[in-house]
Amino acid sequence: MNERERGKEEAQEETRIGVFICDCGSNIAGHLDCAAVTEYAAKLPDVVCAKENLYTCSEAGIAEIQKAIKEHKLNRVLVASCSPRTHQPLFQSSCAEAGMNPYLFEMANIRDQCSWVHMQKREEATEKAKDLVRMGVAKAAFLEPQKDIEASLIPRVLVIGGGVGGLSAAESLAGMGLEVILVEKADQLGGLLNQLHQLAPDGDQAADRLSHLVDTVTSKSNVTIHVGSEVESVAGYIGNFEVAIRPKEGDALKEKVGCIVVAVGAVPLEPEGMYGYDGKTVITQAELEEQLKSGAFKASKVVMIQCVGARCPEREYCSRICCMTAVKNAMLIKGQNPEAKVHILYRDMQMYGTKKERMLWDARGLGVRFDVYEADKPPEVGEGTVKFEQPLIGETREIPYDLVVLSTPLVAREDAPLLSQLLRVPMDQNRFFMEAHAKLRPLDFATDGIFVCGSARYPATVEEARSQGVGVASRIATVLFKDKLITSAIVAEINPETCVGCQGCMEMCPYGAIVYVPEKEICEVNTILCKGCGCCAATCPSESALLKGFKPEQLLAQIRAM
The missing domain is CATH 3.50.50.60 (FAD/NAD(P)-binding domain)
Incomplete structure (x- = not known):
């Protein structure tokens, strides 16, 4: 049975929901009655199994879910525990290992949204947890099986900037066996390191450090260097970017790369x-x-x-x-x-x-x-x-x-806003490039496949720029060393039968994932670029744009369950 046939079968068969309430040690159980919530969940419509776990995300907790899927023939699973941001991928993959479509999994956050915010009100917190579980079960009944989106990958990397950060990234990437295209606007590599005398705190000669780094990178056969050149245009998405490089003389060079590194540095005020x-x-x-x-x-x-x-x-x-x-x-x-x-x-x-x-x-x-x-x-x-x-x-x-x-201070380069617009990546109020998350994704942009290192993101020492360059190479390795790119199926879709081509969704999309097709007079979604934010679905006047996993009937089921 192929994936498509299995998905149809799962959508048509009797709904059988398993609910797993997590104590999270004392994080949840210390502030609400998890046993009462479990007992309540067992009586909800379509629920055939309800269990309480000390730590649902533990090896024992995962095994409990997988066992229940097989024994009770579950085709929906709801876990009431902590944040989906940190634990949903784990639970989804565990359900998939047990033979259930991972997109038939739902989470209710009874820690962040309940026990932590109602610590001194145990009875009220318990009742609210019941509400959250009831809403989660109602939505789970309307979930539809989905299939991950797959795309090819080009094992090449574009590094913009030939300073310490860019050279370090290029050196590490080349050492991994990836092809690297290094573009430097100036006529020589090295960036600010060319202007320094000695480096603190160890007292190394800047010229010696730079010479060694440049010699190492230029000696790599899989590194192509363009000095006195600029990136003229960028199109595409993670794994499949098309870029044009403009040298000082001659025509623009067309290249295809899988990832892009922004390492343009900064300049002294x-x-x-x-x-x-x-x-x-x-x-x-x-x-x-x-x-x-x-x-x-x-x-x-x-x-x-x-x-x-x-x-x-x-x-x-x-x-x-x-x-x-x-x-x-x-x-x-x-x-x-x-x-x-x-x-x-x-x-x-x-x-x-x-x-x-x-x-x-x-x-x-x-x-x-x-x-x-x-x-x-x-x-x-x-x-x-x-x-x-x-x-x-x-x-x-x-x-x-x-x-x-x-x-x-070091300040952002004057042409940094142009590069920001070219790559569609954000900047802060000081025109430094802004990472996706300062703690969780400090070297990634919100746009997948584009990374940042060195003083382009904030003033950095030589050692910091170098470690960030190596870090970016490690992040890129997690993408380009896969056989193919696999992304979440929770993306927008536009019904071509009802779309009137008003292009309102295009204006709202922060990722540039929607294009207008003149021949068809409708809008279409590039599912690789889409991040599932739902802005288009909330905007579409004809309700042609929908977000998978958050369709109106699923959300209305939650509302009605209240």
Whole structure:
């Protein structure tokens, strides 16, 4: 029996629902009567089996569900436990292993939506849990068997940006045997690493680190590098992207890739009009790096001012790496000339990590002076002196200088919004690229198949950019090393018989998953791009757009069960 025939049979046979109530230790059972909920569930229509488990997601709990499916010939399963976001895939796959279509599984969240929010009201929480279970059972009766969506995969990766993050991703991906296309807008690889002298906290030479990384990547036969080039267009979806690369000269190159990495980095802010910046006696940390690197640095009285252009109304964020850079360069100056006077004026010192904390104490030991200033009373750079107020004692001090160094933040590149529109990926208010979830998916975009690493997502150190590049390669491996792409069947569908082609659904779709077909005068859904958000179904005036698993009869069944 093939999948289609099995699906028809499951849809036509008698509805037999199994309900499993999870205690979740004391998370649920400690705040409501799970035994009473189980007893109640056993009496609901079409329920032929109801059981209470200590931990339904445990090996024993899963075995209990699979056993019940076979013994009671269940064709629907409802688990009343915690969040579907974390546990629904586990339960669905377990049902599939027992021979039941995984899309005939339903969950009721009686932890987040019940026990946790009604901890002091046991009786009321129990009644609400019964309501949630009753609604879940009502919907389960109307569930329809579905089949996962499958698509082919192209085992090639486009990496946009040839800095530390992009090079690290390319190196790791090539090492896995995947083909890599690396596109760098500048005429050379390396990004900001080309401008640095030494790297903190270990003191490695930036040029040596960059040379080794570039040599490793360029030596890979499965890496194609395009410098002085830009990505001109992107179309397609995860596993099957079509991109056009525009070199400085010649026609655009057409390529097909399975995944895309955004590693365009960031640039130091140029503090025009701030603290008398002139690029000579008042310079930035980036310009100081160049002086130290070339041997042109000669100053003996240096004042560094932190948070210039950062943590202000224009840019409210902290760039994180400026303090480390200032301390590192201050130590280099003291190492070059122990008699040099180096002052660092700061609001807060962001020296996270044990090695960076050690740097801070070592800098103090070398004689680097640290003085705090308040945000509403910033230092004043005059002719030969920097004036600032010490907030603890309320006195104004003047520090003589022959060089002022401004610590400015990394800011997003000017062309980042264009790339954001090209890839249809989001940016935050500071124009850094925004990941899907800061904790759960820190290197993924919400758009599947596109990933981000390095300072493109937020200012990062060399080590952080490198680890993120390697991390992105690992994420891509989970996609491209599969035989085929399999995605959820919970997607939208549009009835071609009733669709009038108004295109209202296209305007509402946040993933660009709906297209208008002029020949048919209707809209169609690209099921690979669709994420099942339901915006189109809620918008469609002719009710032609429906979301599988959340059709009107299924939702109305829940409402009527109330």
